[in-house]
Amino acid sequence: MILLLLLLFFSFINLATSSELCFDSHCTGDYQTIRFPFRIVNGQPKSCGYPGFDLSCHPTGEPLLHLPHSGDFIVQNIDYMHQEIRINDPDYCLPKKILYLNLSGSPFVKKNSQTVAFFNCSSNYIPYWYNDPIYCLSSHSHTVYASSSPMLINMFESNCAMIKTVSVPSSFSYSSNLWEYLLLKWENPDCGRCESVGQRCEVKSNSSNEIQCTDSQGRSRVGANVVSIAMGVVAAVICFLGVLCCLCFKINFRRRGSSSSIAHWTVSSQRTRTMGLNGATIESYPKFVLDESLSLPKPNNNVCPICLAQYQPKEIVKSIPNCQHCFHECCIDEWLRLKASCPVCRKSPIEAPPSNPS
Incomplete structure (x- = not known):
């Protein structure tokens, strides 16, 4: 179906471009x-x-x-x-x-045409009868004149050298301005x-x-019809492809959503079962309140490895029985719910009976 529409689309495009549409035209900026x-x-x-x-x-x-x-x-x-x-x-x-x-x-x-004679005169020559020189053909050493008047032609012939006699096309037979x-x-x-x-x-x-x-519209009308049909086909094809893309996107989105939901449920279930410790085990680990001396089971261990904050008097600290590493209670409780290992040595904790050392 898509292939058929594309073939139809390109057929109309070729028809529109290959049809020699003879519209009125203009050069840029000209009427x-x-x-x-x-x-x-x-x-x-x-x-x-x-x-x-x-x-x-x-x-x-x-x-x-x-x-x-x-x-x-x-x-x-x-x-x-x-x-x-x-x-x-x-x-x-x-x-x-x-x-x-x-x-x-x-x-x-x-x-229409009239005979015009061109003359080459000296630069200091001034005609008896006023006549404009042709400046674009003249120079500092000579002046060019032209006339279609028999009287002026006779005058120029007596004082200048004739260049050429030509037949000039013009709107009227003896135009006052030939140029x-x-x-x-x-x-x-x-x-x-x-x-x-x-x-x-x-x-x-x-x-x-x-x-x-x-007819005055002639080929322009035919061309306009061809272009209109081609544009209609283009619009139809674009709409169809757009709807098709939306459908494909929705189907893929639903498939991905179902797959990700299953995967998320599986991973969540596995995490619940294997990754962290249960609440009873975490609560069984020993905890104590720090005194003013900040004494801990291990010396020079005055910073919580999880939050990197220094211990303060009267804070509750919890230790892991297997390795004796200490942490803020709130920090280690959150950690052990996610991972069943010591944040410092990565050893697996050993469940121990509740104890509250003073």
């Missing part, structure tokens, strides 16, 4: 919800995401997207319905990332249609790339 087609590597099963949409968590607690030819980007926002993602540079130099941006090998394309973030989108998988009707997107069973729309 952005991570769900299909994205997934957090080492935090969600592989089937909970789509190829190319793997995320990790940056030490700052924000999601991190790796583009094969452009490096890592912080994910600022994911719009699942419109299939857009807003990213930025974790090293706070987005213009440098833009200079070498290459989206090949990733599922992402530019949402806030990059806006990318994805076409496949097409989950926007599911999101627009309040459903979620997931990979079909036994399919690596084909997707389907499911």
